Amino acid sequence: MKKLKPIAFWAPVILFLAAIVLNFANKDAFGTVINAANNWLMGSFAWAFNLGVTLMLLVVIYLMFSKFGDVRIGGSKAVPMFDNFRYFSITLTSIIAVGILLWGTAEPIYHLTAPPESLHLTPNSPEAVIFSMSTLFLHWGFTPLAIYAIPTIMFAFAYYNMKKPYSLGSTLFPIFGNKAIGSYGQTIDAICMYALVAGMAASLGGGILSIAGGLNYLTGVQVGAFLWMLVDIAVVATFVISSITGLFNGIKKLSEINTWVFFGLTLFIFIVGPTVFILNVGTEAFGDYMKNFFTKSLFTGAAANDPWGGWWTIFYWCNWLAWAPISGMFLGRISYGQTIRKALVVTFLLPALFDIVWMMIFGGAALQLELAGAGIAEAMKQGTEFAVYAFFSQYPLAMLTIPVFVLAMFLSFATGADAYTTTLGGMSMEGLTQEDPEPPMLMKVFWGAIIGTVSWIMISFAGGINGVKMLSNLGGGPALILELLMTVCLVKVAANPKHYDVFKEDYTADGTPIKSVTQPAMTSKHKQEKATVEA
Numbered sequence: 253m254k255k256l257k258p259i260a261f262w263a264p265v266i267l268f269l270a271a272i273v274l275n276f277a278n279k280d281a282f283g284t285v286i287n288a289a290n291n292w293l294m295g296s297f298a299w300a301f302n303l304g305v306t307l308m309l310l311v312v313i314y315l316m317f318s319k320f321g322d323v324r325i326g327g328s329k330a331v332p333m334f335d336n337f338r339y340f341s342i343t344l345t346s347i348i349a350v351g352i353l354l355w356g357t358a359e360p361i362y363h364l365t366a367p368p369e370s371l372h373l374t375p376n377s378p379e380a381v382i383f384s385m386s387t388l389f390l391h392w393g394f395t396p397l398a399i400y401a402i403p404t405i406m407f408a409f410a411y412y413n414m415k416k417p418y419s420l421g422s423t424l425f426p427i428f429g430n431k432a433i434g435s436y437g438q439t440i441d442a443i444c445m446y447a448l449v450a451g452m453a454a455s456l457g458g459g460i461l462s463i464a465g466g467l468n469y470l471t472g473v474q475v476g477a478f479l480w481m482l483v484d485i486a487v488v489a490t491f492v493i494s495s496i497t498g499l500f501n502g503i504k505k506l507s508e509i510n511t512w513v514f515f516g517l518t519l520f521i522f523i524v525g526p527t528v529f530i531l532n533v534g535t536e537a538f539g540d541y542m543k544n545f546f547t548k549s550l551f552t553g554a555a556a557n558d559p560w561g562g563w564w565t566i567f568y569w570c571n572w573l574a575w576a577p578i579s580g581m582f583l584g585r586i587s588y589g590q591t592i593r594k595a596l597v598v599t600f601l602l603p604a605l606f607d608i609v610w611m612m613i614f615g616g617a618a619l620q621l622e623l624a625g626a627g628i629a630e631a632m633k634q635g636t637e638f639a640v641y642a643f644f645s646q647y648p649l650a651m652l653t654i655p656v657f658v659l660a661m662f663l664s665f666a667t668g669a670d671a672y673t674t675t676l677g678g679m680s681m682e683g684l685t686q687e688d689p690e691p692p693m694l695m696k697v698f699w700g701a702i703i704g705t706v707s708w709i710m711i712s713f714a715g716g717i718n719g720v721k722m723l724s725n726l727g728g729g730p731a732l733i734l735e736l737l738m739t740v741c742l743v744k745v746a747a748n749p750k751h752y753d754v755f756k757e758d759y760t761a762d763g764t765p766i767k768s769v770t771q772p773a774m775t776s777k778h779k780q781e782k783a784t785v786e787a
Contacts (some may be wrong), residue, residue, distance in 0.1 A: 253505060256682070259435060260441040261680040264443075264445040268449055272511060276713075286722040287722065295562055297729065298554065299552060300732060301570065302551070304735070305398070305549075307736075308401075308402050309398040310734065311402070312401045321592045321593030321760070322592070322766075323749050324546055324590070325584075326589055327758060331589045332590055333586055333588050338504050338509075341504075343586075344514070344603050346668045349369060349664040353664060356610055357639045359387075359558050360385065360616075367560075370558035371383070376622075381533060382537050385536075385537030385540075386537040389612075390541060390548050393604050394604045395549065396572045397604040400575075400580060401580075402574045403420070403576055403584070405581025405595060405742060406423040406580070406742045406745070407420070407584035409749075410423050418581075419437040420581065420679075421437020421441065422437065426740075426744045429742070438635075440734065447726070447727020450726050453710065454707075455668075456669070457711045460708070461552065461635065461637055463487075464480055465638060466641060466655075466658040466661075467483075469641045477712040480712055483695065484708045490666040492701075503671055510667055511661045514660065521617055525647065528615060529616060530613055538608070548565075571725055573731040578672065578675050578736065581675050587599065621643065657730045674691065676697035677698075
């Protein structure tokens with residue numbers, strides 16, 4: 253019997269709505285407090301964020317080559333939910349696709365024109381170009397995907413192999429035992445749900461502004477509250493309808509379409525853009541990224557009192573960490589039937605490589621245009637989202653590529669929101685099982701309506717979408733502690749998986765996982781549910 257989890261559900265709803273009310277009551281005071289809290293968090297604990305996420309990356313690399321990689325999620329007889337391409341496309345489009353669309357052309361321009369003062373780089377110089385590209389690789393490559401991989405693997409193993417409840421508290425069972433489940437688990441869920449709802453509202457707000465900007469560029473339609481409302485309704489309706497049709501009917505279709513759009517845009521810019529410049533600068537910047545990986549990863553700027561690290565790298569780590577636990581629950585859920593190693597390849601390695609290629613092509617092309625005087629930096633004075641439209645306008649078929657880009661942005665948020673609405677609904681309810689994992693339809697509609705309504709109110713009347721984003725980033729502090737605990741749990745499990753796994757028959761007497769033959773992916777929802785029940 254499914255019923256509401258009172259702590260997990262009501263705590264984030266009340267806290268989030270209270271924050272919005274405070275924003276309306278005194279916007280300036282609210283912004284001052286939130287900014288001060290963020291600056292304190294990122295300034296005082298920059299060292300912890302940098303060391304923590306670097307440790308996560310090293311642990312993920314270790315797991316890929318360890319014997320733990322041979323363990324099959326759900327037991328040796330478990331059948332994967334999706335074929336390889338669908339598994340990859342859902343992963344790619346549900347976690348960071350909106351980010352690469354927005355920042356692939358804008359972020360390199362920021363780094364080109366305003367590199368860290370403590371590094372003494374001349375803006376728009378060759379050194380600033382290399383710094384800009386290599387920084388893109390850091391912010392969007394292996395490290396953020398490792399942040400997502402830790403909760404993905406730990407939740408998948410806890411839920412399917414340890415048979416623990418559908419809660420983030422289950423991921424801490426190897427340390428705290430049954431204390432991690434129940435009210436403690438609900439408290440963890442509530443904190444992470446709060447951060448995710450704020451982050452989704454902020455992302456949707458940014459997406460609405462970007463899509464509306466594209467429509468304005470194409471048609472000249474006036475940008476304002478009414479257009480934002482129409483875009484908001486369209487996006488929310490799409491992901492809510494997709495979500496209530498079930499994970500296996502909605503998200504896989506949206507993600508496949510979006511992935512092919514990504515491939516098409518990437519190939520187009522690579523062909524019509526400055527191909528030789530992209531390859532040469534991208535190769536040199538990747539070498540700089542690898543050579544200076546630890547220096548860049550651990551940069552805080554404290555010695556020179558340089559705020560750049562807090563503005564960019566630490567800010568990103570906070571954002572990724574705030575989203576990662578619940579993202580990991582979703583990715584862990586769809587990893588059923590995969591080996592740990594295969595799950596890491598598809599949810600960590602391949603998306604990281606795709607992001608690096610995307611940033612190399614779009615970032616490299618944007619840098620070349622800016623150096624040639626195309627005025628992307630000037631266009632960004634109207635708003636970050638205008639960078640990409642100024643970018644596409646410099647190439648052939650702009651009246652075709654810009655609508656395609658707007659469609660990609662629309663589908664990206666719809667796909668990710670589909671996944672997260674389902675996950676939020678599941679975390680709000682007790683009684684979800686592997687045989688019946690879908691939350692009630694009304695719960696999905698509720699979260700979709702909350703996120704859409706708050707986003708529109710904030711951008712139309714409160715002018716505080718950045719405040720909501722800051723609320724999300726504040727979740728990065730608790731999420732860092734949670735993920736570090738998950739990392740310890742994952743290392744414990746990897747050292748002796750047989751001790752925790754209910755499928756004892758999948759191991760030899762000395763605890764070594766027995767390699768099993770890969771099963772074909774399920775071809776229908778009926779077969780999925782049947783195979784899961786039998787397993």
